[in-house]
Amino acid sequence: MTNVTLVTGDGIGPEIAEATRRCIDATGADINWEITEAGIDVMETKGTPLPEETLASIRKNGVALKAPITTPVGTGFRSINVHLRQELNLFACVRPCKSYKGVRSKYSDIDLVVVRENTEDLYAGVEFEKGNDDTLELINWLNKHSKRPISDTTGISIKPISVEGTERIVRFAFEYAQKMGRRKVTSVHKANIMKFTDGLWLEVSRDVASEYPDIEFEDRIVDNMCMQLIQKPELYDVIVLPNLYGDILSDLCAGLVGGLGMAPGANIGIDGAIFEATHGSAPKYAGQNKVNPTALILSGALMLSHLEMRSEAAKLEKAVAMVIAEGKDVTYDMKADRNDPTAVGTQEMADAIIEKIKSL
Ligand code: NAD
Numbered sequence: 546m547t548n549v550t551l552v553t554g555d556g557i558g559p560e561i562a563e564a565t566r567r568c569i570d571a572t573g574a575d576i577n578w579e580i581t582e583a584g585i586d587v588m589e590t591k592g593t594p595l596p597e598e599t600l601a602s603i604r605k606n607g608v609a610l611k612a613p614i615t616t617p618v619g620t621g622f623r624s625i626n627v628h629l630r631q632e633l634n635l636f637a638c639v640r641p642c643k644s645y646k647g648v649r650s651k652y653s654d655i656d657l658v659v660v661r662e663n664t665e666d667l668y669a670g671v672e673f674e675k676g677n678d679d680t681l682e683l684i685n686w687l688n689k690h691s692k693r694p695i696s697d698t699t700g701i702s703i704k705p706i707s708v709e710g711t712e713r714i715v716r717f718a719f720e721y722a723q724k725m726g727r728r729k730v731t732s733v734h735k736a737n738i739m740k741f742t743d744g745l746w747l748e749v750s751r752d753v754a755s756e757y758p759d760i761e762f763e764d765r766i767v768d769n770m771c772m773q774l775i776q777k778p779e780l781y782d783v784i785v786l787p788n789l790y791g792d793i794l795s796d797l798c799a800g801l802v803g804g805l806g807m808a809p810g811a812n813i814g815i816d817g818a819i820f821e822a823t824h825g826s827a828p829k830y831a832g833q834n835k836v837n838p839t840a841l842i843l844s845g846a847l848m849l850s851h852l853e854m855r856s857e858a859a860k861l862e863k864a865v866a867m868v869i870a871e872g873k874d875v876t877y878d879m880k881a882d883r884n885d886p887t888a889v890g891t892q893e894m895a896d897a898i899i900e901k902i903k904s905l
Contacts (some may be wrong), residue, residue, distance in 0.1 A: 546577045546850055550602040550609035555584030556826025557836045557891075558612030564838035564895035565610065565845045568864070571899040572857035574849055579606065583625055584614040584826070595625050596631035600632060607817045610848055612841060613826040626821075630663055635814035636710070637717045638663045640795045640823060641847065647870040647904035648803035648879065659798050660721060661791025662714040663812060666742075668788045671838045672705035705788060706742040713748040717756045717813070729761040729782040730754065731792055733770050746787055771797065799823055806836075806878050811851065820848040834890035837876040839865060842898065864901035868894065 553562045564577060581599040581618030588594040595616070601611045604777035613760045629635070638661040644653045664847035673680035677700060684695050695701075701852040718730050729868045732750035734743040747764055765773065774781065774794070778801055786794060801810035842865055849858035868874055874897030877888035889897070 546575050547608075547850075547854075548577050548579060548606045549580045549848070550599070550606050551580050551608055552603075552611040552630075553612075554612030554614045555586045556613060556615055556622050556828040556831045558584065558614065558656050558826055560699075560832070560834060561822070561838040561841045561890050562610070562612040562679060564891050565612075567839045567855075568842050568861060568898050568902065569610075569845045569900045570850065572849070572854075572860045574852075574854050574857040574890055583611075584805050585617065594640050594682075595628060599680045600629075601816055602843060603629070603633065603819070605636075608848065608852065609629060609817065609819045610845055611819050612821060613819040613824065615735050615826045615828060622771075626855070627856075629819060630812055630814075631696050633816070633817045633819070634664075635812035635819060635879060636664050637714055637811075638791065638795070638893040639721065639811040639847070640798065641843075642798040642801050642802045645807065645869050647872045647875075649881070650803040651754050652778060655798075656804050657778065657798060658721070658725075658727070658783045658789060659795045659816055660714065660718040660783060660785045660796060661785065661789050662710060663814075664709045665705050665707060666788035667702050667704045669703065669705050670793070672704065673701040673703075675700040682855055699717065703830045704739070704742050706746050708745065708749055710747050712753055712879070715750045715753040719760055722760050722783045723757065727760070727782050727848055729763065730757075731770075732762070732764045733767050733794070734764060735767050735790075736764075737766060737840065743755060743787070747904060752787070757828060766794055770794065774798065774801065780819045785855065795823070806840055807843070809847055810826070811844065811847050813851075815885075820844040835877065836891055837878050838891050838895055839879075840867070842895070860902055860905050861898075863905060864898045867901045869899045873897075 553559045579602045614625045640659040644655045734747045736743040737748040805824035809821045810821045846858045848859045874889045880888050
């Protein structure tokens with residue numbers, strides 16, 4: 546039996562976590578769930594949004610399925626999602642984007658995976674506020690050492706891209722491609738403009754690619770990549786990107802296949818792996834048994850695959866695809882008319898998926 550931490554989250558989290566757990570159990574996956582809490586609700590009872598036992602459980606088990614957690618604006622409590630990524634060194638964010646028959650989208654036949662570096666780049670949090678003494682000192686230093694003057698009224702965010710960080714994520718993308726039987730990795734950058742950061746990224750990408758002769762490698766400049774993904778998304782397979790471009794292109798790719806309700810994700814690192822939907826806690830729908838559980842259920846399928854429970858993962862994904870293709874037992878957001886009275890609730894959609902699993 547494999548121990549997995551289930552973080553039930555807040556907002557719509559507990560409902561979709563329950564739906565997902567039931568579907569995974571129906572596949573026969575031999576999982577012992579350790580059910581833990583995080584988020585706003587537990588903040589009220591335990592005084593912290595991330596209780597020590599939740600973090601300890603994830604550390605111990607190395608694998609967690611996590612429902613969304615609200616990040617309240619202006620309360621001073623840090624994003625739990627960012628905190629978990631840093632605590633567990635989750636350096637790779639993996640977002641498969643796949644077309645499913647029955648999902649309304651302008652595209653069909655898309656099957657690509659976005660692999661985003663999660664720790665460096667402009668999101669590393671190395672920032673200098675306009676007007677601070679440190680910032681002025683830095684500007685002074687820069688003005689002495691660079692030919693391009695920076696004014697005193699400037700705020701500065703640093704973009705660190707290291708050889709180790711790039712090598713780790715590009716290698717991860719190739720290993721993932723190999724493990725999942727994929728044919729090509731595309732490395733995305735803006736090396737023509739930022740030679741010392743994106744240029745380094747491209748150089749390291751090429752070096753790592755040379756170790757994987759069986760997998761095709763190509764690179765694309767990020768602006769061109771955006772256009773290519775809109776015009777010819779079927780050309781792409783695994784895409785590896787630094788943090789900022791990865792953030793933006795993940796949502797672009799989710800949009801290609803029907804939006805956030807369909808977008809699963811995984812954050813994978815040295816000390817563990819957390820599987821979660823791309824969408825948030827949608828607080829306005831909390832407790833209504835209304836929202837679509839698909840993104841978290843598909844994240845569950847990714848988790849099963851990560852745990853080498855391949856046949857259970859395939860069964861789960863196939864059952865989801867069948868229910869969506871039939872279009873009957875699906876939530877409001879998957880109906881042509883969002884007010885369609887035949888839309889079912891979160892748990893009823895999970896029930897329909899479980900029935901399909903039993904039939905496979
Ligand atoms: P959101 O994804 O929670 O919701 C935006 C809208 O998308 C919802 O109002 C709803 O119309 C729709 N939606 C989202 N999930 C859906 C589902 N499963 N089924 C049907 N419709 C769905 O984004 P938000 O409103 O910007 O964020 C709400 C909170 O969630 C914020 O506090 C944010 O910080 C947090 N958040 C958490 C995570 C995470 O836990 N990983 C990710 C993103 C946002």
